Amino acid sequence: MMSDADSLLSADRLCFCVQKLDLGRNNLVMELANKTAFITGGASGLGLATARNFVAAGANVFLYDLNAEALAESASEFGDNVKWQAGDVADEAAVKSAVASAVNNFGTIHINVNSAGIGGAARTVGKNGPMPLEKFEHIVRVNLIGTFNVLRLCAEVMQANEPQTEDQERGVIINVASIAAFDGQTGQAGYAASKGGIVAMTLPIARDLAKRGVRIMTIAPGVFETPLLAGAPDEVKEPLIAITQFPKRLGRPDEFAVEVAHIVNCSYLNGEVIRLDAGIRMPAI
């Protein structure tokens, strides 16, 4: 059984192997070392696992999250190459201030990972009437509008970067959708709409940013063992595990982090969505 530290080292080895290929020799690989990443939702779960892997690979990281307490606690495990600021992804002024702080601390931003997100199940019409419109709006505001708000401000910084590869690549954005964008379950209209929006905007943003040397990819995770599910009882986890194909288990945040690193490294990935889900397809309920 590998420890978390071991598996992070494996992610490092993955990047190292890429650099031994012609890609590395020809400077076609967007390397993590000495890059700066702006990670939302960085206090927890998939965002925090990504931050750990980036730091292990020699990147600077700026963490942005609504939960100031969790953020301070998570950031305390790192050294000077990690800075943080609390705020809402959907708050334009707060994100502008955080992006400026990242640039002040580290000089620029090369990578933006948008992992901040919320759930919020409610049926379109339930026992107590229609789903409150403000609930639907809130989910879309955080997950979709918040993601766009952050990525547009990070992309503005990235476009001014010195080219980082032979292709003149200046930056990469990685958004986090969900398999609910494709297999939304009962009660997931708001969540699926917000994540479906992230999927749908991936290609047009790739087209918008192509001339600026900035790529964008979206990961649609299946069911991962983040704090939300880690403490859940077996009767919640087992039916989910039963409908994965292989491997028969929940996803590990480290595996998400490895996929993020791979997207950063592999410059030919652009404008597409990757399901990271062990072949799961969600049923109606």
Ligand SMILES: NC(=O)c1ccc[n+]([C@@H]2O[C@H](COP(=O)([O-])OP(=O)(O)OC[C@H]3O[C@@H](n4cnc5c(N)ncnc54)[C@H](O)[C@@H]3O)[C@@H](O)[C@H]2O)c1
């Ligand atoms: N864990 C899974 O199984 C799973 C599956 C599919 C998609 N996702 C998506 O992955 C992303 C990360 O999920 P996770 O499991 O790591 O969850 P998590 O709850 O562990 O982390 C999400 C973080 O986002 C932060 N956040 C929430 N609202 C915010 C806001 N308005 N502004 C800034 N930060 C905010 C939270 O404080 C939290 O730290 C989410 O977008 C989620 O929808 C997760």
